[in-house]
Amino acid sequence: MIEIHDLTKRYGDKTALNQLNLNIAPGQIFGLLGHNGAGKSTTIKNLVSIIQPTSGTITVDGLDLAQQRLAVKAKISYVPDTPDIFLQLSATEYWDLIAAAYQKSEAEVQQRRQRLMALFDMAEHAEEPMASYSHGMRQKAIVIGALLPDPDIWILDEPMQGLDPQAAFDLKNLMKAHAAKGKTVIFST
Template identity: 40%
Template sequence: MIEFEAVSRSYGSTEAVKQLDLIVQPGELFALLGHNGAGKTTTIKMLVGLLRPGRGSIAIDGFDVARTPREAAQRVGYVPDEPHLYDKLSGREFLSFVANMHGLRAGTADAALAAQIERFGLGSFVDQLTESYSHGMKQRTVFAAAMLHDPRVLVVDEPLVGLDPHSIRLVKDLLKAHSQRGATVFMSTHTLTAAEELADRIGVMHRGELIFLGTLEELREQRHVVGGSLESLYLSLVDERGKPTPESPSP
């Protein structure tokens, strides 16, 4: 469903992502881990079409993200690390706008809006201007927007930041359920306990390189540890490679 082939991206003389080869299958919940500046957000921005790869190619469901961006985008729902809404629109107006952007017909759009408003508990504020929303309210609204067209690929960058415990449980359940229905979920997170709980496979990036790809059990075998937590395993792996260096100008 997602395929990175020899993908690289530089900012000036700094190579933020180096020769990334990665395939994520339908029905898989994949977690990308790494320190700030490791290349995670650059990878995600290339995946959703916000940045072009300097070299290599990225395909979603067989559609090249750079060459056929519209077809690729129709299959993707994206939740960025910082939720951005249109301040002078209400949540409902924003969701309607997104539904129109995805080409949903009126009846289908209305049903999708109602379903996501209920799913994410937006009813108490969805008709208020989004400029009045807290971070958590914005995050829930952006998640609802990403799910309106029932995407075959869901890409989420730090999905749990700023959420209350109830919303965190809601998002975790949503991500797992979406992958269990056969969709692909690509998640970047610093919340290692969430990655350990949810992910079928993990990838660890360090200084733009993918230094591990596999299951938690495979990471334990590589590190010769029985029953170690993802946090301890991740820290030992990254510390072994040396202190990470920040990307420039963007992570």
């Protein structure tokens, strides 16, 4: 269970979030829907603790994010709002980096990597630097990275952005399957 209590975020004089209250239960696919600048990415960045709230609290399975940041981070994976990250790495190197950060069995991660790479048609380009990828290919590489460790909570900021219809369809099915296992998916659109 994710509990956001009175979350306020200010950037200088600008209030991006004003006392947001939200509970997200396991088994849910929770969509953040809003216009540009509504505060979707700000909410998500607070949840994954890339930025700190101005005030308010976030707890995940009873753990206070501010106090137990690493324990909470082990439960979540994240697709950021831009796929233009780690461009000097190949997708394979990026996935290795992600896999190393989560304490999951090597065999399990490898198996999932093969499956996701085939599903998203990324095997052919996996060894090339992500700088040489199209926008959609970068997005697929980042999405695979987020799904690879298979933590309980997936937090996806505009995950369909740039994906072709087949990849978007496949990702939606993965999101549904994750929630059907009693896990949590949060995404913005």
